[in-house]
Amino acid sequence: MKCQNCQEKATVHFTQLENGQMNKMSFCESCAAAEGIMDLSGFGLADSVLSAGSDETKGSDNGDQCPGCGFTRSKFQQTGRLGCSQCYLTFSDDILARLGPMHRGLRHLGKHPEGFTGDAFSERLLAECEERLAEAVAAENYEEAARIRDEIRQLSQTLESVPTSSEASAENGDSAP
Amino acid sequence: MMRFSTLLKNPADWMANDDESNSVVLTSRVRLARNIAGEPFPGWAKKEERVAVLERVRGEVEALPGMKGAFSHGLEDLSSVQKQVLVERHLISREQAARSEGSAAIVNRKQTFSLMLNEEDHLRMQSIRAGLSLTKAFEKLSNLETELSRKVPFAFDGRLGYLTACPTNVGTGMRASAMLHLPGLVLSDEVGPVLQGVARLRLAVRGFYGEGTESLGNLFQVSNQSTLGESEGEIISRLERVIRDVETHELNARQRLMENDPQMILDQVGRAYGVLKYSHIIASKEALNLLSLLRLGAELGFFEKGLRRVCDLLLMDIQPAHLQLHTGKKLDAESRDSIRSEIIRGRLQTLEPPAINPSTLKERKDSAENKDE
Numbered sequence: 001m002k003c004q005n006c007q008e009k010a011t012v013h014f015t016q017l018e019n020g021q022m023n024k025m026s027f028c029e030s031c032a033a034a035e036g037i038m039d040l041s042g043f044g045l046a047d048s049v050l051s052a053g054s055d056e057t058k059g060s061d062n063g064d065q066c067p068g069c070g071f072t073r074s075k076f077q078q079t080g081r082l083g084c085s086q087c088y089l090t091f092s093d094d095i096l097a098r099l100g101p102m103h104r105g106l107r108h109l110g111k112h113p114e115g116f117t118g119d120a121f122s123e124r125l126l127a128e129c130e131e132r133l134a135e136a137v138a139a140e141n142y143e144e145a146a147r148i149r150d151e152i153r154q155l156s157q158t159l160e161s162v163p164t165s166s167e168a169s170a171e172n173g174d175s176a177p
Numbered sequence: 178m179m180r181f182s183t184l185l186k187n188p189a190d191w192m193a194n195d196d197e198s199n200s201v202v203l204t205s206r207v208r209l210a211r212n213i214a215g216e217p218f219p220g221w222a223k224k225e226e227r228v229a230v231l232e233r234v235r236g237e238v239e240a241l242p243g244m245k246g247a248f249s250h251g252l253e254d255l256s257s258v259q260k261q262v263l264v265e266r267h268l269i270s271r272e273q274a275a276r277s278e279g280s281a282a283i284v285n286r287k288q289t290f291s292l293m294l295n296e297e298d299h300l301r302m303q304s305i306r307a308g309l310s311l312t313k314a315f316e317k318l319s320n321l322e323t324e325l326s327r328k329v330p331f332a333f334d335g336r337l338g339y340l341t342a343c344p345t346n347v348g349t350g351m352r353a354s355a356m357l358h359l360p361g362l363v364l365s366d367e368v369g370p371v372l373q374g375v376a377r378l379r380l381a382v383r384g385f386y387g388e389g390t391e392s393l394g395n396l397f398q399v400s401n402q403s404t405l406g407e408s409e410g411e412i413i414s415r416l417e418r419v420i421r422d423v424e425t426h427e428l429n430a431r432q433r434l435m436e437n438d439p440q441m442i443l444d445q446v447g448r449a450y451g452v453l454k455y456s457h458i459i460a461s462k463e464a465l466n467l468l469s470l471l472r473l474g475a476e477l478g479f480f481e482k483g484l485r486r487v488c489d490l491l492l493m494d495i496q497p498a499h500l501q502l503h504t505g506k507k508l509d510a511e512s513r514d515s516i517r518s519e520i521i522r523g524r525l526q527t528l529e530p531p532a533i534n535p536s537t538l539k540e541r542k543d544s545a546e547n548k549d550e
Contacts, residue, residue, distance in 0.1 A: 068217075069217045069221060071217075071221055079220075080343055080344070080345075081218070081220055081221075081297070081342050081343050082218060082221075082342055082343070082344070083217055083218060083220075083221035084216070084217040084218060084221065085212065085214065085215070085332040085334075085340045088334065088337060088340055088344075088347075095344050098344055099344055099347070099405060102344065102345055102402070102403065102405075103347075103348065103403040103404060103405035103406050104379075104403040104405070104406035104407050105405060105406015105407065106336075106337075106405065106406060107336055107405070107406060108334070108335075108336060108337055108338025108339075108347075108348045108349070108405060108406075109406065109407055109408045109411070110338060110348060110349040110351070110407070110408040110409045111319065111322075111338075111339075111349065111408075111409060112333070113326050113330070113331060113333050114323065114326065114327070116333060116335070123335075123336075
């Protein structure tokens with residue numbers, strides 16, 4: 001295969017995911033560097049390649065069992081209850097789908113523990129997706145990567161598109177008949 | 178530590194209040210759900226884990242200044258009648274009453290705070306007050322929660338708030354509710370549309386006693402459903418606004434009934450008076466409904482002062498487990514009905530028959546007319 005820019009032998013193959021579409025590109029080393037493709041540190045690719053091996057010891061955990069407590073997705077679907085705090089992260093897609101109709105918003109606006117400095121569920125959730133994306137890319141599993149990318153886009157939309165409580169109450173016009 | 182018998186002997190202030198302004202709203206309750214960080218929720222935890230959480234939290238709760246000398250028992254130490262009495266007093270939930278080892282109930286001396294350990298969540302903290310007082314109930318409870326959070330870290334997320342076993346409670350973990358007595362709306366057939374309006378605002382309305390949608394004693398409970406996306410203060414002020422509206426509807430309905438058909442109201446109250454005072458066998462359902470009418474009569478000025486308090490205390494005391502405890506033995510339905518009747522007759526012994534007092538009626542009309550201007 002030849003470099004698409006200069007006809008030299010292509011040694012760098014780049015697959016880009018955009019709007020769920022896969023774009024495959026091939027470059028020679030110098031053109032790849034010129035395109036800025038060689039700097040892969042942004043993807044944390046090395047990290048995910050290194051950690052991919054150790055992840056296999058967890059078995060085929062495809063998110064249907066909580067690593068924190070062993071609670072399963074099917075149990076959640078049956079009972080509507082969760083096993084532990086970490087389940088919120090593990091079954092986030094199912095939970096987020098349910099939270100919308102239940103509540104006036106998806107962001108907690110109430111009391112905080114004194115001096116709370118921890119991070120938010122959504123940040124961890126997105127970070128986790130990005131990690132999985134990097135893993136999929138590293139494993140050259142591009143279909144999976146495209147799927148995760150869609151997931152991330154959908155997740156960010158769900159998290160951001162929810163009206164704030166003031167909008168919600170304005171809609172409902174808050175008064176008894 | 179307070180004994181069970183002490184807890185029972187003293188009715189809580191919130192159960193019966195003489196404050197004239199509390200006529201429609203009987204009680205306000207706020208509960209907060211909390212879980213201990215890093216521990217599996219009670220429904221999924223192993224027994225040892227549950228017991229360990231219980232031991233850890235129970236000591237800290239009992240040590241709080243606000244819970245000094247509290248009633249504190251493991252559910253396994255309570256008889257089924259004792260548990261049922263706590264349920265009838267709204268101090269523990271039906272779900273909690275079904276639990277045994279690894280769960281506990283802690284109630285302060287004034288019965289204004291009750292904490293359930295290892296219910297659906299590790300901690301369900303409740304504050305109860307007379308009348309419409311949700312803001313105050315929340316403030317008091319929130320202070321207690323803050324103190325406790327300094328001893329045991331609660332599971333919390335920056336975005337989702339307090340994490341609970343069921344996502345319906347996530348965020349504030351708060352359920353605020355008020356018990357409303359709405360005989361005027363029921364008698365004038367207006368209760369349906371008013372409560373449907375409340376439900377449209379995504380607030381839950383249910384009959385206070387009885388199963389499903391059935392309401393006994395014209396008592397209804399209004400509570401918030403959403404716990405995420407609004408602060409506790411926003412939820413409560415929304416709820417209080419709606420409750421005030423319903424209260425106004427109820428008072429207007431009573432006033433209209435008195436203007437249009439005072440004979441009908443006097444007849445209903447008089448019949449309730451007769452049956453409650455002179456019957457010898459009365460089922461719970463009938464008693465609750467008639468007490469509701471008597472209470473309405475009390476508020477319309479048909480009786481001497483102080484009857485409302487008598488009615489409110491009876492609401493609690495005529496329930497099955499309270500009757501069993503009163504007699505100290507297990508009762509079948511028939512003997513419950515006759516003992517219930519005996520208790521009611523005793524309390525109403527000196528009560529004079531109802532009468533429309535023309536002077537109060539005139540005053541009522543005058544003040545209503547002034548309001549319109």
